[in-house]
Amino acid sequence: MAVFLSAFLPDSDASSKLQVVDEGLEKAGTENESSPYKLIESADIKAIIEPRKPFSHKGTYGHALIVAGALKTMGAALLTASGCLYGGAGLTTVSIPESGLMALNTALPEVMYLERSHLIKIKSLKKYNAIVIGPGLGKLFEAVCMMEELVVLNVPVVVDADALNILSKRDDLLLHLAKNSIFTPHLKEFDCLFGEHKSWWDRLQTGRRMAKKLGSVIVLKNQYTFIIDQQGDVMINPTGNPAMSQGGMGDVLTGLITAYVAQGYSAKAAAILGCYFHGRAGDELALSHHNITASQLAAQIPVTVKSFLK
Numbered sequence: 001m002a003v004f005l006s007a008f009l010p011d012s013d014a015s016s017k018l019q020v021v022d023e024g025l026e027k028a029g030t031e032n033e034s035s036p037y038k039l040i041e042s043a044d045i046k047a048i049i050e051p052r053k054p055f056s057h058k059g060t061y062g063h064a065l066i067v068a069g070a071l072k073t074m075g076a077a078l079l080t081a082s083g084c085l086y087g088g089a090g091l092t093t094v095s096i097p098e099s100g101l102m103a104l105n106t107a108l109p110e111v112m113y114l115e116r117s118h119l120i121k122i123k124s125l126k127k128y129n130a131i132v133i134g135p136g137l138g139k140l141f142e143a144v145c146m147m148e149e150l151v152v153l154n155v156p157v158v159v160d161a162d163a164l165n166i167l168s169k170r171d172d173l174l175l176h177l178a179k180n181s182i183f184t185p186h187l188k189e190f191d192c193l194f195g196e197h198k199s200w201w202d203r204l205q206t207g208r209r210m211a212k213k214l215g216s217v218i219v220l221k222n223q224y225t226f227i228i229d230q231q232g233d234v235m236i237n238p239t240g241n242p243a244m245s246q247g248g249m250g251d252v253l254t255g256l257i258t259a260y261v262a263q264g265y266s267a268k269a270a271a272i273l274g275c276y277f278h279g280r281a282g283d284e285l286a287l288s289h290h291n292i293t294a295s296q297l298a299a300q301i302p303v304t305v306k307s308f309l310k
């Protein structure tokens, strides 16, 4: 029986009711022509994820840099770091305001620290395999300068939260960000970045157009998260549930996606794996928890991936 796009949207309109969704990323559509809308299945994840390798070491799994946090939203940086850590990055470094250093060393002793002033030493940033900017960063002058530095660095980055809001006012930065970056907006951040939308159908059409134009992946978060690739195809994530609707959950997702980029997955594969395991960890916890905190979810990720691979 055909599945239609409207089943994955909180609103519905004539267009989404008619749009068929392919089940699985590789299958042809119902009328021999594949649909741009595809529902991710567990077999797709099995085809993408790689096991931890024999004789591997921390250098095998990449070094991630997280540029996040401000005085009152340091937790967002720590949650992003925990998503990255539990997602299996070999090394994780955070660049937070110095006032967060004690909290970092107490909560996540595995994670290293980079002074904010070092972010302007562009050459030293080349050693990182993945860079993320935004969670809890604020929109003040310093945050804008850091975004500018990363555009000059010209490497793909993961962009979330306040960094998205900064880009919404700076087309010059948005259009010059390296291709194969990953944007992770929720509905409000998406509309702030690309303009107000009356329906989810319209929002998806803008997402497809902008992902192609920017040559990057857009992760539009919702109950069913849409991963829009550089060709404008839309992958629908089936995992996740309302027990996950608590602050900081998106920060953990951002860290998890960054961990997969650090491990060498493409932007599209990292986004798919990140969304799938983030939601699946939430689904496993929801079997015994009415609601789930972001920290709890982060710690569940390696358990979920292990049981999935069995």
Ligand SMILES: NC(=O)C1=CN([C@@H]2O[C@H](COP(=O)(O)OP(=O)(O)OC[C@H]3O[C@@H](n4cnc5c(N)ncnc54)[C@H](O)[C@@H]3O)[C@@H](O)[C@H]2O)[C@@H](O)CC1
Pocket (backbone or CB within 6 Å): 072, 073, 074, 075, 076, 077, 134, 135, 136, 137, 138, 161, 162, 186, 187, 188, 189, 221, 222, 247, 248, 249, 250, 251
């Ligand atoms: N512990 C921490 O330090 C935390 C810091 N955070 C950071 O704080 C900054 C600001 O976060 P705010 O929560 O104030 O602002 P946001 O821009 O994240 O959210 C603004 C509003 O949008 C609404 N919204 C979000 N997703 C929606 C959806 N799918 N459908 C409809 N409405 C939706 C929310 O209810 C919220 O009122 C961000 O940088 C964020 O990363 C948050 O991540 C929460 C935790």
Ligand SMILES: Nc1ncnc2c1ncn2[C@@H]1O[C@H](COP(=O)(O)OP(=O)(O)O)[C@@H](O)[C@H]1O
Pocket (backbone or CB within 6 Å): 161, 186, 221, 222, 223, 224, 225, 239, 240, 241, 242, 243, 244, 245, 246, 247, 248, 249, 250, 251, 252, 253, 278, 279
């Ligand atoms: N009802 C839900 N069903 C599935 N996933 C959800 C649900 N509520 C929240 N999530 C997930 O939690 C995350 C919330 O992200 P976001 O709004 O950016 O949170 P925050 O800014 O607080 O970190 C997204 O990945 C979203 O898909």
